[in-house]
Structures are given as structure tokens and as C-alpha cells.
Amino acid sequence: MHQTMPVRLGPAEETLIAQLESVGASAEADRMTVAGLPTRRVESYHYTDLKTLLKTVPPLAKVANEASAPALRVAGAYQLMIANGVVQAASTAPAGVIVGKAAGGVLTSRDDVLVHLNGALAKESLTLTLESSVDPVIQIDRRIEGEAAHAADAVKIFVADNGSAVILETFSGSDAAHVGNHATYLAVGKNAVVTHITVDLSSKATNHFASNEYSLAEGAKLRTVTIHAGAGLSRSQVFARFTGEGAHGDFTGLNLVEDGQHNDITIDIRHGVAHTTSQEMYKQIARGRSKAVFQGKIVVERDAQKVDAKMMMQGLMLSDEAEILSKPELEIYADDVVCGHGSTCGELDEDSMFYLMSRGIPKAEAETMLVRGFIEEVLDPIEDEALNEALTGIVDGWLQGK
Amino acid sequence: MTTPILEIRNLHARIEDREILKGVNLIIPPGEVHAVMGRNGSGKSTLSYVLAGKEDYEITEGEVLLDGENLLEMDPAERAAAGLFLAFQYPIEIPGVATMTFLKAAMNAQRKARGEAEMSTPDFMRAVKSAGTELNVDTDMLKRPLNVGFSGGEKKRAEVLQMALLQPKMCILDETDSGLDIDALQVVSKGVNPLRAANRSMLVITHYQRLLNHIVPDVVHVFSDGRIVESGDKDLALQLEAKGYADFDGAAA
Ligand SMILES: Nc1ncnc2c1ncn2[C@@H]1O[C@H](COP(=O)(O)OP(=O)(O)OP(=O)(O)O)[C@@H](O)[C@H]1O
Ligand SMILES: [Mg+2]
Numbered sequence: 001m002h003q004t005m006p007v008r009l010g011p012a013e014e015t016l017i018a019q020l021e022s023v024g025a026s027a028e029a030d031r032m033t034v035a036g037l038p039t040r041r042v043e044s045y046h047y048t049d050l051k052t053l054l055k056t057v058p059p060l061a062k063v064a065n066e067a068s069a070p071a072l073r074v075a076g077a078y079q080l081m082i083a084n085g086v087v088q089a090a091s092t093a094p095a096g097v098i099v100g101k102a103a104g105g106v107l108t109s110r111d112d113v114l115v116h117l118n119g120a121l122a123k124e125s126l127t128l129t130l131e132s133s134v135d136p137v138i139q140i141d142r143r144i145e146g147e148a149a150h151a152a153d154a155v156k157i158f159v160a161d162n163g164s165a166v167i168l169e170t171f172s173g174s175d176a177a178h179v180g181n182h183a184t185y186l187a188v189g190k191n192a193v194v195t196h197i198t199v200d201l202s203s204k205a206t207n208h209f210a211s212n213e214y215s216l217a218e219g220a221k222l223r224t225v226t227i228h229a230g231a232g233l234s235r236s237q238v239f240a241r242f243t244g245e246g247a248h249g250d251f252t253g254l255n256l257v258e259d260g261q262h263n264d265i266t267i268d269i270r271h272g273v274a275h276t277t278s279q280e281m282y283k284q285i286a287r288g289r290s291k292a293v294f295q296g297k298i299v300v301e302r303d304a305q306k307v308d309a310k311m312m313m314q315g316l317m318l319s320d321e322a323e324i325l326s327k328p329e330l331e332i333y334a335d336d337v338v339c340g341h342g343s344t345c346g347e348l349d350e351d352s353m354f355y356l357m358s359r360g361i362p363k364a365e366a367e368t369m370l371v372r373g374f375i376e377e378v379l380d381p382i383e384d385e386a387l388n389e390a391l392t393g394i395v396d397g398w399l400q401g402k
Numbered sequence: 403m404t405t406p407i408l409e410i411r412n413l414h415a416r417i418e419d420r421e422i423l424k425g426v427n428l429i430i431p432p433g434e435v436h437a438v439m440g441r442n443g444s445g446k447s448t449l450s451y452v453l454a455g456k457e458d459y460e461i462t463e464g465e466v467l468l469d470g471e472n473l474l475e476m477d478p479a480e481r482a483a484a485g486l487f488l489a490f491q492y493p494i495e496i497p498g499v500a501t502m503t504f505l506k507a508a509m510n511a512q513r514k515a516r517g518e519a520e521m522s523t524p525d526f527m528r529a530v531k532s533a534g535t536e537l538n539v540d541t542d543m544l545k546r547p548l549n550v551g552f553s554g555g556e557k558k559r560a561e562v563l564q565m566a567l568l569q570p571k572m573c574i575l576d577e578t579d580s581g582l583d584i585d586a587l588q589v590v591s592k593g594v595n596p597l598r599a600a601n602r603s604m605l606v607i608t609h610y611q612r613l614l615n616h617i618v619p620d621v622v623h624v625f626s627d628g629r630i631v632e633s634g635d636k637d638l639a640l641q642l643e644a645k646g647y648a649d650f651d652g653a654a655a
Contacts (some may be wrong), residue, residue: 350457355494358454359508359564360482360515369507373498373547 007036015057016117019150022060025120038113047293047325048264050113053233054207057179060121061085061149070141071172071201072394075386077137080126084144085151087126096132096163101125106156106185107213107239114209114237118183121152125183128157133164137387144173144180144206152181161189161217166384168197171210171230175203180231182210190244191219195382199227199394200234204261208234216276218244223381226253226282227391228263229398238267242276242304249278252378256398257322259288266295271307274334280311280341283375286322295327296341302333309337315345316374318367368399405470406431407572407603408453413464415452422448424628426464428605430572435604437614439639440625441647446607447491449625450576454488455481468572482508483515487570489561491577491607496548501560504548505530509567533566537593538586554581562593573597573604579613591616611643626651 009017013036020029037054038045061084070079080099081088093099105119126140144151159165171180180202188194200208208231216222226236240249249269257263269278284292292315300307315324328341348370356366375395382388408430415423422445430436440446452459453466455478466473468484476484496504509529510520521529534541539559549557558578565573575594579587594617598604606617614622614636622639624632624647632638632650642650 349496351494352496354454354456354478355490355496356499356504356508357478358482358488359504359568360479360512361504361507362479362511362515363477365507365511366479369499369504370496373496376498 007034009033009036010051010055012054012057013037019057019060020120023121028116028120031116044112044266044295047291047295047327048235048262053262054179056177058148058150058177061144061151062146064143064145066145067143068145068172068174071143071170072139072168072199072390074137074139074168074390077139077168077387079139079141081141081143082126082153082155084146084149085123085153087124094134094136096130096134097138098129098131100127100129102127102156104154105183106154107183107211110239112211112237114181114235115183115211118152118154118181118211121150121181122154122183125154125156128155130157130159130163130165132160132162137166137168137384140167140169142169142171142180142182144178144202146174146176148176148178150179150181152183154183155185157184157186159186159188159192159194162191163189164193166195166197166387168199168387170199170201171208172201173203173206176205178202178206180206180208184210184212186212187215188217188220188222190217192217193221195223195225197225197227197382197387197391198236199391200230200236201394202230204230204232206231210235211237211239214238214240214249216240216242216244216247216249219246220244221248223250224252225378225382226265227256227394228254228265229256229394231263232261233263235264235266238265238269240268241270242272242278245273245275247276250381251278251280253282254375254378254395255282255284255292255294256395257284257286257290257292258398259290262291262293264293264295266293268297268299269309270299270301271304271309272301274303274305274307276304277308279309281377282313283316283378284313284324284326285316285318285371285374286324287318289319289321291323291325293325295329297329297331298339298341299331300334300337300339304334305336307334307337307339309339311341313343314374315343316371317345317347364400368396371395371399404432406467407469408605409467411465413452413466414462415448415459416462417459421462422459422628423452426629428623428630430603430605432603433598433600434620435598435606435617436621436623437606437608437619437639438623438625438630439608439642441651444625445628446625447576450488450491450574450607453574454478454486479511480515482568482570483512485571487565487568487573489558489565489573489575489578491580493549493557493561495550497550499548501544501546501548502530505544505564505567508564512568529567533563537563537566538589539563555583555586558582559586559590559593562590566593566597571602573602574607575604576607577609578606579608579610587613587616611639614639624650
């Protein structure tokens with residue numbers, strides 16, 4: 001038997017341990033002491049070695065007393081806000097929406113450091129119960145304000161049977177070296193139809209971590225869109241579980257990564273029952289010296305016959321120094337299923353660029369047109385016009401280096 | 403003497419180690435239509451790409467002036483804004499870009515570069531509609547992504563439609579007639595001929611004398627092995643058709 005050597009802890013880990021102890025999470029503190037932050041040797045963090053990438057962790061967030069301008073305005077949206085981990089008072093909710101607050105975190109425990117940290121550090125969660133079809137887009141503005149802070153926050157959403165909703169979460173805040181650890185749990189009821197969009201718009205100095213857990217009941221239809229267009233270091237995790245037959249999930253995302261950034265989207269989709277289908281479509285665009293990571297895992301459990309799941313990653317390199325990594329994984333325990341995955345990676349097509357420019361369209365505009373075409377599949381299904389426009393605007397802004 | 407619309411002097415261009423243009427000299431005065439004919443692989447499309455500014459080629463010698471301006475210093479978009487238009491031999495399909503979005507972007511980009519105001523959407527729609535009717539281009543086709551799924555002939559008509567909308571001063575048509583049926587040939591010439599104007603010139607690359615019955619050239623050039631080897635009036639095209647290239651470029655057919 002080998003004695004496990006205690007890992008050497010860095011300043012980020014020391015701070016995390018002290019923070020966990022200060023909130024009485026001694027079990028989590030012990031776990032961090034023994035294991036430290038995950039390195040590349042931990043399979044699910046192979047491309048995102050947190051031990052190396054996360055050098056320091058700022059103090060736990062205090063109540064925010066200033067707020068920067070909303071990161072994204074969507075006409076007609078119903079706005080909710082969480083600032084520095086604290087759920088803010090909300091205006092009167094639209095019909096069918098019950099807004100509340102609960103103590104503690106929202107995610108199902110699993111072997112993942114970000115999930116553990118959020119569970120230990122999120123003091124309260126914003127709860128949303130959507131009883132029927134909700135008309136306006138619901139926007140949850142999650143931000144970290146003031147000096148560099150480590151903030152954990154949580155949201156729990158129930159969409160009732162036959163309900164429908166479009167939920168947008170934006171992440172932003174002051175320009176400081178924050179560590180944001182965000183969690184969302186979303187349960188989609190029977191035959192409910194839900195679109196859930198998360199957009200990271202934090203400053204480049206920020207480290208953004210988000211874990212989204214979904215459960216899909218019988219006949220549910222879920223579309224998720226994960227967009228990274230902000231933080232220098234980010235990782236968004238999508239954990240989805242199909243619990244009822246006939247459910248369908250479209251899991252999509254845009255990983256926009258620029259010079260000096262490392263952004264990671266990691267998904268884990270579990271088909272636990274038969275006759276469920278999913279399509280995963282992720283697009284990564286990288287420019288400058290940067291790293292874009294997509295890890296996609298689809299698990300089909302033993303009794304989940306007739307599952308149909310197709311995963312696709314497409315990468316677009318806008319510079320030679322950019323790196324686009326993709327790791328697809330299929331774990332299939334049922335025998336009568338259709339599953340597949342593919343990935344492509346390339347540059348903007350030179351002939352297309354020349355054709356557009358030969359008609360007088362300047363280089364930057366031609367690039368934007370082609371990139372818009374590249375990401376169309378992800379944004380097109382978003383039917384709300386104001387929302388679609390706002391998201392297109394984010395991508396255009398990113399392209400123009402804003 | 404008036405400034406020629408296009409003036410090419412001793413133009414040499416290579417791709418990788420291979421020289422393809424070997425000293426092209428050509429002057430096209432305002433209002434003239436010049437035809438270029440020549441064997442497959444003689445470098446006609448290369449000349450058109452080099453003029454439009456495609457990156458793959460290295461210009462080793464020579465100069466090109468568009469209405470007196472140094473063309474070779476400009477990027478492809480600047481050349482277009484300066485008034486150059488190339489109707490591609492093989493128009494590119496671009497799946498993610500809607501044809502209408504593209505047309506509007508092109509028209510407005512050129513207007514902007516010339517310091518003119520953007521076109522309003524209704525004005526734009528009117529312009530497209532009338533040009534479309536003229537060229538038998540179904541406006542439904544324009545709702546599709548750019549050139550995607552267009553037949554060979556449809557692509558060529560779409561090129562002429564773009565040309566009609568952009569009103570360039572120098573039009574280069576690279577085998578716009580190939581792949582066209584007889585009716586379409588007439589439609590395309592009907593699109594091109596009204597564009598003939600005192601301040602606009604054309605360079606028409608073709609393999610078929612037939613096109614030149616519709617678009618009657620002022621001068622015909624024979625292109626061979628990277629340069630112009632013979633020039634004459636429109637009857638030169640008839641002689642070429644009758645005798646073949648061997649009499650003109652000395653190479654065996
Ligand atoms: N990218 C390239 N790499 C290498 N050679 C090339 C490339 N593009 C063109 N060539 C060569 O340059 C020569 C001229 O080609 P070009 O297309 O200009 O001929 P063309 O006169 O237009 O012929 P056609 O009548 O068949 O259209 C050909 O031999 C061709 O193979
Ligand atoms: Mg050719």
C-alpha cells in the first residue's frame with residue numbers, strides 16, 4: 001500500500017481552507033487540505049488545471065453597496081438580481097412567477113471541487129417557481145461588485161408541468177480579480193418547455209465558475225445556451241439528467257476566448273431513461289494567445305434504450321497562437337441507442353473572405369459576417385427578438401474587441 | 403489623352419515557385435469593352451484574381467492603375483470601393499451569410515468608402531427588385547444563403563445582378579457565359595449591355611465567340627502562357643474560332 005502523500009498547498013488553497021473553516025465547513029476544509037485544487041491529473045480537469053490557473057483567491061464577498069450598470073439590457077425582461085451572493089429585493093413578479101429565498105446551496109452533491117465549494121459557501125439561494133407559461137424573459141443579473149471578492153451564489157428554479165419560460169442569467173460586476181462560484185439548479189416539469197441561457201460578461205480580471213444542474217421530466221423540452229464572453233479564466237459546467245421518457249434536450253454554447261484567456265465548457269449529460277433524446281452543439285472561437293476547452297460527456301444508462309444523442313463541437317481559430325481543445329466521451333450501457341459525436345476545427349475560409357471583400361466589404365466586417373454565420377445555429381433558435389439581438393450584440397462586440 | 407480606366411504594365415505574378423503571369427500589358431480606355439480569349443490554363447483567371455487582390459499571388463514586377471490610382475497597394479475591399487468588380491468564374495457559396503444581408507452590406511460599404519450616405523432599406527429593396535426583374539433573378543432565390551444551392555447559371559446571373567447594383571467603373575467578367583443556356587446568355591447580355599457607358603470599361607474573359615455577338619467588344623486580345631500575344635478588333639474572335647489558338651501562340655494544339 002502506498003501512503004498518499006499530502007499535496008503541497010498553494011496560496012489559493014490556503015485561502016480557500018481558511019474561508020471554508022470560517023463558515024464552519026470543516027469537512028470541505030479537510031477535503032481541500034487533503035486533495036488541494038484539481039490538477040491535470042484529475043480527468044475532468046485535465047485541460048483546466050485549477051491548481052496552476054487559480055493563483056490567488058480574494059477574501060469572501062461582503063454586501064455590495066454599489067452596482068455597475070446592467071451587463072445586458074433586454075427590452076421587456078423581468079429583472080432579478082444577486083449581488084455578492086446576496087439575493088436583492090425584486091419588483092412585482094409577472095403572472096405565474098413566485099420569487100423566494102432559501103438558505104444554502106442548490107446542487108446535488110457530486111465529486112467536483114466547484115460544486116463542493118459552492119455548497120459550502122453559498123449562504124442563500126434565489127428560488128423561482130414558474131407555475132405556468134411565463135411571457136417575459138426572466139433575467140437573473142448575478143454580479144460581484146466592489147473590490148476583488150470571492151462570492152458564491154445560487155439559484156433554484158422549478159418549472160411546473162406544462163409550463164414554459166425563457167430564463168437568462170448574466171454574470172458581471174466590477175473590474176477586479178473576483179472569484180465567482182455560481183450554481184443553478186433547474187428542474188423542468190412534465191411537458192414543460194424551457195430555454196436557459198447563461199452569459200458570462202465579467203471583466204477579464206475575474207475568474208468565473210458556474211455549475212448548472214438540470215433535471216428533465218417526462219416530455220420536457222430544454223434548451224441551454226452557455227456563453228463565455230468575459231472572464232479571463234472561466235469554467236461552466238452543465239450537468240443534466242433525463243428522468244422521464246420523451247424528454248429532449250438541446251445543449252448548446254459559445255465559448256469566445258481571447259488573448260490571455262482560458263475558458264472551459266464541460267458538460268455531462270445523463271440519459272437515465274429510455275426514449276430520451278439530446279443534441280449537443282458547441283462552438284468555440286479563439287483569438288490571440290488563448291485556450292478554449294470543451295469537454296463533452298454523454299452517458300446512456302443500462303435501461304435507457306432508444307436514446308438518440310448527437311454531440312458536435314466546432315472550433316474557429318482566429319489566430320495561430322490560439323488553442324482549441326475538445327474531448328468528447330460517450331459512455332453507453334444500453335444496447336439499442338443511436339449516439340454520435342464529431343468535431344471540426346478550422347480558420348475562416350480564405351475564399352469566402354476574398355469573395356466578400358471583393359464586393360467592397362472591409363476585412364473586419366467580412367470576418368464578422370462569417371463568424372455570425374458560424375454561430376448562427378446556436379443563436380437562431382432563440383425566438384425572442386430583443387433577446388436574440390442582445391446576444392448577437394455580445395458576439396459582435398466581442399469580435400470588435402470590446 | 404484621357405486616363406485609361408485600367409492600365410496594366412509588364413505585370414508578372416507567381417504562385418509559390420511558378421510564374422503564371424509573364425508580363426501582361428493592357429490598356430483599357432473609358433467606355434471600351436475588351437475581350438480576352440485563350441487556352442485553358444493560360445492564366446486568364448489568375449489575371450482577374452490578381453487584379454481583384456487575391457492574396458495567394460506574389461507580384462514580382464509591374465504595375466496596375468485603376469483610373470490612375472495604384473491598384474496593387476489596395477486590399478480587395480478598397481479595390482472594390484475604387485470601382486473594380488470581378489464576376490467570378492466560380493462564385494463562392496457562403497452558407498452562413500444571407501444573400502440580401504450580403505448585398506446590402508456590399509452596397510453600403512462601398513457608399514461609405516466613397517463618403518456617401520447609407521441606402522435606406524426601402525431604396526435598397528427597390529434597387530434589388532428592379533435589377534432582379536431585369537435579369538430574371540427570382541427574388542425568392544435571394545432569400546437563400548449566398549450562392550448556396552444556386553445552379554451554375556443562377557450563380558452567374560447573381561454575379562451580374564451584383565454588378566448591376568454596385569455600378570463599378572471597371573467590370574471584369576471571367577467566363578460569365580460558361581454554364582449558361584442560350585436564353586440565359588441573352589439575359590446576361592441584357593444585364594451587361596445597359597451597363598456600357600462612357601465612363602465604364604469592361605474586360606470580358608470568354609472561350610466562346612458566341613458571347614461576343616451579344617456583348618460586342620471594341621478590342622479582342624489573345625492570351626497565351628501568361629501574356630497577351632495578339633490584339634485586334636472583333637473579327638479576331640472569328641478568326642480564332644475558325645483557326646484555333648495554334649496560329650496565334652505558336653504552340654501545338
Ligand atoms: N493555387 C494554385 N497553385 C498552383 N497553380 C495554380 C494555382 N492557381 C492556378 N494555378 C495554375 O495557373 C495556371 C493558370 O490558371 P488560370 O486559372 O489562371 O487559367 P485560365 O486561363 O483561367 O484557365 P481556364 O480557361 O481553364 O479557366 C494553371 O496552370 C493553373 O493550374
Ligand atoms: Mg479561368
